[in-house]
Amino acid sequence: MAGTAGSGSSPLSAGGDGDDSLYPIAVLIDELRNEDVQLRLNSIKKLSTIALALGVERTRTELLPFLTDTIYDEDEVLLALAEQLGNFTGLVGGPDFAHCLLDSVRLLAVEACVSIAQLLSQDDVEVLVMPTLRQAAEDKSWRVRYMVADKFSELQKAVGPKITLNDLIPAFQNLLKDCEAEVRAAAAHKVKELCENLPSEDRETIIMNQILPYIKELVSDTNQHVKTALASVIMGLSTILGKENTIEHLLPLFLAQLKDECPEVRLNIISNLDCVNEVIGIRQLSQSLLPAIVELAEDAKWRVRLAIIEYMPLLAGQLGMEFFDEKLNSLCMAWLVDHVYAIREAATNNLMKLVQKFGTEWAQNTIVPKVLVMANDPNYLHRMTTLFCINALSEACGREITTKQMLPIVLKMAGDQVANVRFNVAKSLQKIGPLLDTDALQGEVKLVLQKLGQDEDMDVKYFAQEAISVLALA
Structure with a gap:
């Protein structure tokens, strides 16, 4: 529920300045305390109108404290408030006063932190932004932690490499092993982006020592959404880590995911084989992953078989004609007599694409x-x-x-x-x-x-x- 602060706490209480033109603004402010959630949301979306009417000083000294003191609310309202305040820098007087905003939202101000951090020096980010972010990353509400995970790439770019290494990497490790699956899945989605944005000189060491051990845990996560999220990005690490690390450390993970009971996990791995092929070469790929692909091609679930068929032209292009004929041609012909029509239809289209290729x-x-x-x-x-x-x-x-x-x-x-x-x-x-x-x-x-x-x-x-x-x- 919205708080029920007394009328004296409102920026326009009692119409103190006698300006009737501000009456509509007073109405909007009153709606911020309304019992109706939708009314509160509507008013929050018009916060910039209220701030413009009040001016930068009254926004800083009256509106922001009013928001802090008054709105103890559902996550939906706090989220809308955080989004608005992320664009509020100009309305409080510019970057010099940006720190005022961080005091105006509970721990859900992650979005605002991204915007504000981009405007501040590294020292100011450390002093003014990081305490809020550290709290948000460990907040008791999983929605807050989820938002940190979801905005991680933007946060990483906003705070810079030094703070990333000192603060964000440990926070990211915690998000990857969070007790809530939604948070782990959101963090898993950001693995590749996080690794790509690390400083090139330390990237491999950081990934191998501080990120990969957590990724290995997620490969066998109990939640399929977490595993699917990871599978959608993990193949991209091969281009970052190179051939040797991919063969030694990533291929075993890919193989485990190819054999995962969740079809979406297997699908995500198959659909990204090309980037691994670029790094390790087709022979190594075929020796390690091809047996698992053949197994999937004969899977009892027809949707799994269908997924393999759809990627067969891509595989054919990677393997080459001779290798394809030796290893996969018989599979393509077997699909033509599958008992499921959708498989036979896809197999027919597959042949056409193969002829175009070969x-x-x-x-x-x-x-x-x-x-x-x-x-x-x-x-x-x-x-x-x-x-x-x-x-x-x-x-x-x-x-x-x-x-x-x-x-x-x-x-x-x-x-x-x-x-x-x-x-x-x-x-x-x-x-x-x-x-x-x-x-x-x-x-x-x-x-x-x-x-x-x-x-x-x-x-x-x-x-x-x-x-x-x-x-x-x-």
């Missing part, structure tokens, strides 16, 4: 023959996947491969017993038609579509007639 000769020798064999699969879903692959691959493979290798298979499948396959034949012919020469279109393609246009199944008939229209074969 070229048509690779497609002709490695992919297309395996895809076309599926046209004879007993499972009609797998036969349909052949058509979906042809749709996706035709443009990337070009006219010759499409005409010579793919078209005969599509035409043959027009006689399939399953209507779903037949109408997908019509759709495939419409898709690949623009790539075919006139003879093929006016010959076999037209005959097959005309036959499908007389099919007993309404859907087959509809899609065949649509293809005839689109390809102008009527």
Whole structure:
């Protein structure tokens, strides 16, 4: 609740200066003490209006003490107040009076500390800002500690390297092992930024001795949000620490995260493999992390498999064609017959991206023959996947491969017993038609579509007639 300070504590109590033009400001000030939280929030958002009306001296001597004495409040109101005071420097008379603001909010003035510290000398920051920040980092309210963690990068830049090393690093260590998961997660998110912003000459030593031991603890944290937050940034440390440290100290952590029970943790590691590859090279990466990736590619949870598929073109580019064919090609083909449609669909799109990356000769020798064999699969879903692959691959493979290798298979499948396959034949012919020469279109393609246009199944008939229209074969 807002405090109930007496009327004498208000900056405009009893209209002391007799200025009726300040009456609206008096109303706003009264609302700061209203029982209604929303009214208090609205008034706080207009604090700059109140300060401008009062002038810099009365803002310093009346408004700020009034706020300090009156508002003992919910976190939401205190947060809004801290945000406002962060922009208040000019309203109290400029940087020379900035220290007044730190006395005006309880321990939730972290945001204000960032703004104020940027204006002060290092000595003034140490004397005027750091006591508030030290208290905030150890505050009994987890929301206060959370805010310190959330604003850590800004704080680090605002206070400078010396204070960072002496004060912020120990505070950060405490935040990384905070009893509240929300605080640990917020701090974990800032690990990479903190490390990047350290002085280059001491960076590696500080990280290895003062940050990494805490990161190792977080890898096995009991809370999945904490582990996910860390996994989203930890790979970036490899570029900061270099090859030797990455192989010795970070790879074991990455491997543990790749095997984490939480899918989001594994996902975050996979999606950032490229920055590790840049540091340690593909052979080392494949020996250490590839087995875990293969394991994920066959995971029981389809969303995990889907995530791996989506990163396969990226992996392919990193591994190179020969290595990819040796280690991962069979996985890509296996996904085409997955029991989950979303996996089969993603696997089809994946093949198209791989052909774009490795070229048509690779497609002709490695992919297309395996895809076309599926046209004879007993499972009609797998036969349909052949058509979906042809749709996706035709443009990337070009006219010759499409005409010579793919078209005969599509035409043959027009006689399939399953209507779903037949109408997908019509759709495939419409898709690949623009790539075919006139003879093929006016010959076999037209005959097959005309036959499908007389099919007993309404859907087959509809899609065949649509293809005839689109390809102008009527």
